Amino acid sequence: MTTNTAPETDWDLAPGVLEGARELRLGPEQCDLDYWIANVAQGTLRGLVNGHRPDAVTPGHMREPGPLRDALLTEFSFRSVAEDKAARAITSLVQTAPDVKSMEFFATQLIDEARHAQAFRAHMLEVGVPAAELDDVVEEYTGEHRRGVLDPLEEFGLEVMNGPHPFVSGVAVLTILVEGILAPTGELSEHKWRIVDPAAASVERGAGIDEIRHLTVGSEIVKRHLERDPSLGEHLADVVRRGNELWATLPVLAVLKHREELFQEGIRGIADVIGDHEIWPGRRLLDSTPDERMATALEWAAQTQAARLAYMGMAG
Ligand code: FE
Ligand code: FE
Secondary structure (H helix, E strand, O other), X not given: OOOOOOHHHOOOOOOOHHHHHHHOOOOOOOOOHHHHHHXXXXXXXXXXXXXXXXXXXXXXXXXXXXXXXXXXXXXXXXXHHHHHHHHHHHHXXXXXXXXXXXXXXXXXHHHHXXXXXXXXXXXXXXXXXXXXXXXXXXXXXHHHHHHHHHHHHHHHHHHHHOOOOHHHHHHXXXXXXXXXXXXXXXXXXXXXXXXXXXXXXXXXXXXXXXXXXXXXXXXHHHHHHHHHOOOHHHHHHHHHHHHHHHHHHOOHHHHHHHHHHHHHHHHHOOHHHHOOOEEEOOEEHHHOOHHHHHHHHHHHHHXXXXXXXXXXXXXX
């Protein structure tokens, strides 16, 4: 039970990330600090244990060494580093925000991302990683992917936020290139872990609820800047183009493939637990393949990015 007044922050009422990012419209004056305290800190986050609902369990099979646990550690290590980098980069948006409400909004997003990083790390402890070894385990499982994907992306974001129109350009990078692409893989994650590791799925759901807000408010901010000053269009389109070009050179597919192949090997070992459970309507999880899950996440990412760009007035 929560007392949220905003349904988009309620565990039972909030839409999925993709649907929410397509259909909701929220601005920074609505999602200010008061909103966050009432609806997120005292709403979405109330009663969570290690970033998930207290009744979402971590099954014993997640603590046993093997491909399933490796799949979880690979995915959650990468996610925790990505969230950590996002939190740090957002300090720049807090710094350059042109008005109080957008400063407050990014201050809350900064805490949201720091919380996501913490929740992914906390769940790694729940599957049995000793706290003293957590940093080493994260590096072991995702060091290569961090260097290959997250470091270059971070560098690009920081470069943009040190260039012309730092605030709106930074919001565009975060919304279109980072969250717009990563949020759909979080949505996939929620589906695939739901029965295999309910606590993991619940961590993803909690992060996803925040993501809806980040995507919608970020888009609203870019849209308004463009409406006020259409001459920004060329610069922002150039930033997005350069960002997409960078993405295309990063080994993102290799990261997803490695993750999904481990997961596939892992679920074969607990086929009795999974049974006829469906990853999405009409598709048994056990029949789904790494390529199919990757293609679905990428398709969702493309759709989310297109919908966000269109909303901002940057389509085409
Ligand atoms: Fe996040
Ligand atoms: Fe976010």
